[in-house]
Amino acid sequence: MTEATPIESTDAIGNSPASPQSLPWAARTRGLVGSIIDSSTSLLQRQTHDIVSFAMGSPAAEAVPFDAFRQIYDSVLADAGAAAYAYGATEGEVALRDELLAYLESTPERTSAERLLITSGGMQGLDLAGKVFIDPGDLVIVEAPTYTNGSATLLTYGADIMEAPTDDDGLMVEALPELVQKAGRLPKAIYVIPNFQNPTGTAMSLERRLLLLALAKEWGSIIIDDDPYGMLRFDGGHIPGFRELGGGDPLVFSVRTFSKILAPGLRVGWVDADPSIVAKLIDAKQTMDTCTNVPNQLLSAEFLRRGNLEPHLVRLRSEYHTRMSAMQTSLEAHFSGRATWTNPEGGFFLWLTFGEHVDTSKLFDLGLQKGVAFIPGRAFSVTGQFGNALRLCFASQTPERTELGISRLAEALDAL
Known part of the structure; x- marks a missing residue:
């Protein structure tokens, strides 16, 4: 048998398909x-x-906590029926918001309903920060080293990343004024992981947190406060976080998640930010996923309601x-x-x-x-x-x- 000659595919009007290189890619x-x-x-x-x-x-x-999850699915979600699988409110299910607010009331991060947005994991919180604050070419300071996905998200929105050094006390905030002076422009945002940082495991000292807040106010820079691990302190004393120290300062944008304390597959987290920011985030989230996974929000809410989290x-x-x-x-x-x-x-x-x-x-x-x-x-x-x-x-x-x-x-x- 002779080998068949490959036939080049064509579209309906006889043209050869475009190559990947010739596709109309977005600049981003x-x-x-x-x-x-x-x-x-x-x-x-x-x-x-x-x-x-x-x-x-x-x-x-x-x-x-698989056994607790299974009990909740078998009881609460089963009783809710189809309602548990309908579209939800973009800002988050009332049950979860109420239980989360009640839990946070017992912590240094107590907050209010108008400051809270439920997200699809912490990563969506970071993406929303980039979406509402970062324009192409904006200077953003990050820790070096830092969480890969965090810096990658900022790059997606065209950020000009400037790496700042770290040591055993976290980001070397005292080095930032000189770095900013050399850059010749002010940073639009400063992305930090203050507690048990990813990847180093270090925590930013109180003195540096206070200095970073002062610099952010002087420069008008948003602090993107990414803290997935703050509830997992097993040694040493509590260090007040930016949410606590800032007292509701609009320049502090706090990203939290259940991924590290319950299960990453839930894809449930939250943002705590000034109410004017949350209103913009709701608009932005509605063009992303409409709402966070409703069954997993209800699961998380019931886990909290039963007093299981602490x-x-x-x-x-x-x-x-x-x-x-x-x-x-x-x-x-x-x-x-x-x-x-x-x-x-x-x-x-x-x-x-x-x-x-x-x-x-x-x-x-x-x-x-x-x-x-x-x-x-x-x-x-x-x-x-x-x-x-x-x-x-x-x-x-x-x-x-x-x-x-x-x-x-x-x-x-x-x-x-």
Whole structure:
């Protein structure tokens, strides 16, 4: 048999299809950089050998209150019937808003109904901040290193990212005036993760928080206050947050989520902002998803109504403290004298730094072969800094699995 000749497809009027390069792309697609962190999920799912993953910033499977969720679904949502699956109010279901306001009343972040918007996870809160505040070319200050998806969102809206240094006390706020002077213009926004920062695990000191508030007022800059981990402090004393210190200042835009304290798949979070901002956010959200997932809002509301959240958080803090300590012990055993690392007082992450000769992007490939996964440091910098560092999530693995994973990481370093 002779091989058939491929037939070139054509449209209805006989034209060949356009190439991807000739499609009428929007200019903003040049700012779409995606997420190395999220892409790692697909990569790990393709592996066929055992992997100890310290890569994703996700709660441990056993930390998700599945039994409580199942009881709520079987009772409350079943009784609600089809009403639980209808369109909801853009600003959020009344049941969740009421329960969340009641819970926050017992915390330093007490707020009011007109300041609250329920979002589809914390990421939608960040996206809304970009949508209503960032124009192409606006200067935005971010921590270096910082959360990949946060900086990627800002880039999507055309932000001109300026990285600012960090240390064990978080963002070095005292360095910002000189950086801004060199830039020759004021920042439109400052994106910070003040508590147990992603990726370093450090917390910004009170003095720096107060200074950042003062600078924001002087410059007229929005503080995008991204705090997914603040409720997971397991050591040290409370440091007042920007919502608390700002006293309702319109320049403070606070993003929160249930992803780290309940389950990431719920995709339920909230924004706390000045009422004038919330009104704009509602308009913006209506063109995105109309409303946040209604069944999962009702699930979250009932979880709160039953008084489950605080005892759940107490268990998480204890367990994550145990897991963080286990990782510290393993690192000391396998990397003493070979690396340095942070010592978080809460959250999910710590930051491991090697000598300048170690390339953690190359180490990642060797680690995967050995059966351990992490996120290389360059993923947390828009300019590709931190090539000799990496992020480890201690929250998702048991102490036994952590020891196995850290020993595999040491083997990979030896091979490198």
